[in-house]
Amino acid sequence: MGSKNARGQPPVKRAAQVYAEQKAAKKLSTKQQKEAQKQQAQQAKAQQLAQEKALALQRIFNFDYTTLPKHAALKVVKDAGTGTVKLHINIDIIHHQKTANEGNLNVVLSKYADLITKIQSRLVTPTYHESSEVYNLRVRNMMRTINCLNKFKIDEFQFVVSINNAFNFHKMKLAASAFGLNFKE
Numbered sequence: 001m002g003s004k005n006a007r008g009q010p011p012v013k014r015a016a017q018v019y020a021e022q023k024a025a026k027k028l029s030t031k032q033q034k035e036a037q038k039q040q041a042q043q044a045k046a047q048q049l050a051q052e053k054a055l056a057l058q059r060i061f062n063f064d065y066t067t068l069p070k071h072a073a074l075k076v077v078k079d080a081g082t083g084t085v086k087l088h089i090n091i092d093i094i095h096h097q098k099t100a101n102e103g104n105l106n107v108v109l110s111k112y113a114d115l116i117t118k119i120q121s122r123l124v125t126p127t128y129h130e131s132s133e134v135y136n137l138r139v140r141n142m143m144r145t146i147n148c149l150n151k152f153k154i155d156e157f158q159f160v161v162s163i164n165n166a167f168n169f170h171k172m173k174l175a176a177s178a179f180g181l182n183f184k185e
Contacts, residue, residue, distance in 0.1 A: 071108040086118040122160040142177040
């Protein structure tokens with residue numbers, strides 16, 4: 001029942017309630033603005049990183065690799081289709097006479113560290129090692145090579161071991177050194 005004149009009028013909000021709602025809306029809008037600014041900053045940073053990466057890849061692809069020292073075990077392959085550069089490392093223990101007169105592989109390999117991100121390593125080993133001393137020397141050399149490769153910012157790494165039959169586990173033991181390899185995050 002009530003007054004006839006009070007029909008159809010909305011209830012009046014108290015001033016404190018109106019003020020609290022305005023304050024909450026303002027707080028929500030500033031929070032949304034901050035989140036939008038964060039997202040814009042992240043997008044700008046991601047775009048800048050993508051541009052820098054594209055420029056770095058272009059610089060790496062256009063670099064003249066003939067200016068770097070050579071080694072018989074190293075070969076740089078450029079893929080014009082994808083615009084990538086891959087370093088092939090051929091570690092041949094059986095025919096080591098080919099690379100015996102060359103400079104130290106690790107010294108030459110370290111010169112490529114700033115430029116190469118994709119590596120393919122091929123390991124050719126004998127079925128049996130002459131003695132445990134020779135085997136231990138080969139393991140140390142492989143570990144030195146892997147430590148040298150840890151200086152690279154590796155995106156992709158392929159390790160190929162040449163095996164001539166299923167019972168040549170001795171050949172695969174040297175390849176186990178690749179577990180010490182660190183990849184770029």
